[in-house]
Amino acid sequence: MTAIPMFPLGSVLFPYTPLPLRVFEPRYLTMIGQLLDDDDPQFGVVLIERGHEVGGGDRRSGVGTLARLVSVTAGAEVLRTVAVGTQRFTVERWLDDDPYPRAEVSLLPHLTWNEALTPLRTEAEAIVRRVLSRADGRWDSDTEISDDPLAASWQLAAIAPLGEYDQFTLLQSTTVGALLRQVIDLTLEAEQLWSAG
Structure with a gap:
């Protein structure tokens, strides 16, 4: 401690x-x-x-x-x-x-990257960038992220157009896979809310 x-x-x-x-x-x-x-x-x-x-x-x-x-x-x-x-x-x-x-x-222990997660990371990035292109927020849809896949996974969580409590949920992820799946799910939920509004 x-x-x-x-x-x-x-x-x-x-x-x-x-x-x-x-x-x-x-x-x-x-x-x-x-x-x-x-x-x-x-x-x-x-x-x-x-x-x-x-x-x-x-x-x-x-x-x-x-x-x-x-x-x-x-x-x-x-x-x-x-x-x-x-x-x-x-x-x-x-x-x-x-x-x-x-x-x-x-x-807390660092999360570890697994190459098997590459398609999930690619999907998360595509969804986050698509939704960002329609959102007014702190980040643009063309915001650069790292070439390192672990760093990029955390950066996608940061730039996803989500509220603080959703982001806090992402921060508590225990695996990169869980992080990326939640980035996708929460970003799609946010997109549906905007579409409905």
Whole structure:
């Protein structure tokens, strides 16, 4: 078990996926400042299930993803940072929020790729890109994904036009096959809802 700084957010971070942040709250500015002294600056990201990102009183999910800080640029009263998701974890215990949120976490095992999943990954990508071409969202249908099949599977989960709770379901996948099947099922469900609306 490791105690790490935590950044609860209203969105899900997946492994192999970039996370741009505008950091302006004093406690998170302190956290980023301290992380910059580390050789491998990482913090945990968990979904806020209920409540707000600012001011506490939120309810935080028990599974999250480590984020490795890759760039920080300073602006007027704000830091612009980019981190990349690395490994998933479960929260064992939340610690005191002073000076910023922290938790003891246990790392979850990395998922492993099997070449037999290639047709499923191809199908998932085709469905996600087709639905993205009709959705107004954060990602475009031509968003580039990795050539590495495991990284690409997580990135498809990230760019699929789904709500936070569906994404949180995907984050908890225990195999790549289950992840890809759920990406397909949830994306098709979302498409049907739009068509019906």
